[in-house]
Amino acid sequence: MKITSLFVSAACFSLPLVYGQPLIDVLVTRGFTEYAANLQAYPALLARLQDRNDITVWAVPNKYVTSPDSATSSPRLVRRQSEVEVSASISHDGKPPTSGISKRQAGGNAASNFMTLRTFLEDPTFVNLGPGQPGRYVRSYTDSPPGSDQANIQITTGLGTVITQFSGPFKYDKGLIYGVTNFPTLPRPLPETLQTLGLDTFHAAITAAGREDKLDNTPGVTIFAPANSSLHGDDTIDVDAHTISDGFFFLPELFDQSPHRSDAGTTLTMTFSEGSFYVNGVRIIKSDISIKNGVVHVIEKPLDYCGEGKDDKKKVEYKAPAAPTPVKEKEHKPEPTKHHYKPRGAVRI
Template identity: 25%
Template sequence: MCHSWGSIAAAAISFALSCANAQDVPNLGDVLANQTDLSTFYGLIQKYPQVLLQLPSYQGVTVLAPSNDAFSKIPYSSLNGAFQNNDDDVIIDVLEYHILQGTRLAAQLVPGTPEFLPTLLKDPFYTNVTGGQVVENVKQAGDVVVFVSGQGSRSTLTTADLKFDGGVVQIIDTLLIPPTNLTDTTNAFNLTAFEGALYAAGIIDIALYTPNVTIFVSWNEGFQALGPAITGMTSQELAQVLKYTILPQVVYSPGLTNDTKFLALNGENITIMHNGNNLYVNSAQLLTPDILIANGVIHVIDNVLNPQGPNAQPNPRIGTQAPVFASASMVTNLPFTNSLPCTVSCPVTTTSSATSSTGSSSATGDSTTTSASVFSSSSRAQAAVARETGFGAAGLVAALGGALLLV
């Protein structure tokens, strides 16, 4: 095979891609050029050839190539501002997120078993997880293959396993959304009571910037079910409760096996239990698994975990589990939302407003997250300075020891 790795920089700049292997397997450029439905994606790869400098020489890659129709959906997505304003940094990050490490053939997927595949996206704004940000891949009934990305965005495979000499191209019908930070994600999923509690407890930075975390987030109803049992806590007591919901490791749903114990940030264990098709974290039922965030993953549960009740058992005969806090009392108002920083229609004061210093777009319950604030170079730069995770400044990562020849 002809692998001119030493001349990759010149090849990338000129977009020459003239090398084919001995078995006449087409190169990447030929595959993209010959698919009329990929003309927009192919044009972006030509415009940003530096993306291909990230392609590793080991075990090949999988290019998740959005169709032309996928790009027509951008105005209705959180990526609209970046593409509308030709934000090169964000567009490059998005393209890198569409390239998986290793060759992944759809024909080899096991139905019903989600996999979490590392990508070439390593910009610290989107990636505070070891090994590169991931995308979820699952094969559903009827041989439907789905990729799930940030904020729960779903992309369906439309054309599978187009092989080229360095891997395989998979055509998808919707762009992947790079995972956003915790506060942007909790806003998107209306998990504002948990977010507000993090601010009230003074540990928002721990949740935002600790690398490689799993967070069990109760939906809003779980906080309402507690009422004064949790709102009456001191900030220190509340911090201990919330740290009990955070694991210092990334555990996706396949790793939540029956009878497994995990050590939380507060030093106490949580226990995973299965009953039929239901999964419980202590006594709280899992509602929505595997919501990707910049520094790990969120699993939504129906109750707030209590470090004082680690042995609480679920009742599988009921749909929503009872609170495990003494003196719990249902309230109609949503706890802790008054602790959220104001970002919309804020009162004018003589001091700086109480906004997040991280570039987060968290807001009060009636405000919305704008795509420009989530995906912009300026907010990325602010977040990179504030994050201090050891990943260094935002920007392209160095080439990973080689690359694929361009066509």
């Protein structure tokens, strides 16, 4: 199907679309011509979209699908996104509300404001969630521009990048189309994600505990990563108490299926209060960051205990180390190196 054959007159843009039009027709009519051209470049992916009736297409405006041509006098050249990028911008986990959701509705039930999106991203370079498990992102509702009664959608993607709805929904014969600000960032491995987010202290703790290979390669993990600012040189953190290596839980599942069991055998309980989610009383400050083999949730500080099992919850104090008092060299005594108890997976950072 030729893109050029699908253009309609400007007058038609003000007319309501009839539900039942094909995806490409609606994309072009709504001005997503370059995104439509990208999608048409991958007929196998386009054919898969015909097999379901619950598709949501997160369409990207032309300015993000074209790039300046510095080599010729042409003002712009079409820049084709890869099939992987396009497949990550289409989900199939049911239809969002056909007429949007009001600000009042969006502020009601905390869990209902979040939805896990199952995308068509299946490339093993970016997805290792287990057999038959596609890449996932989470959408939630955010404030809309002043004067509007509808709450907009935002989607948290790889590396914590957020894309935002700016138009839609538009109906087509298999589902809905939303205009969003950019393509989703593809999921990256855990080490790269932690470094990008500035969580290098927790990353160092994972490495010191000998857990990096396990957490980077096990299909389907959940990580609660304490913010760098909450970790100090004299703290001890039990890495296993901050990880679930037998299941990936984005916020909707994390909340709905609470409590969970950490790799240390401790209980992780989710609560919601005054607009924020908490795990064991510690606030989640950034949730649903997709990684290749699971999800990272950034928490305000380390969890309040570390230990071997259910009944061995050693309280850990998280205080900044006091400024050292100058002492004479002869009075310096090295710290003991023997008979130190540390819970399994706990490291001093």
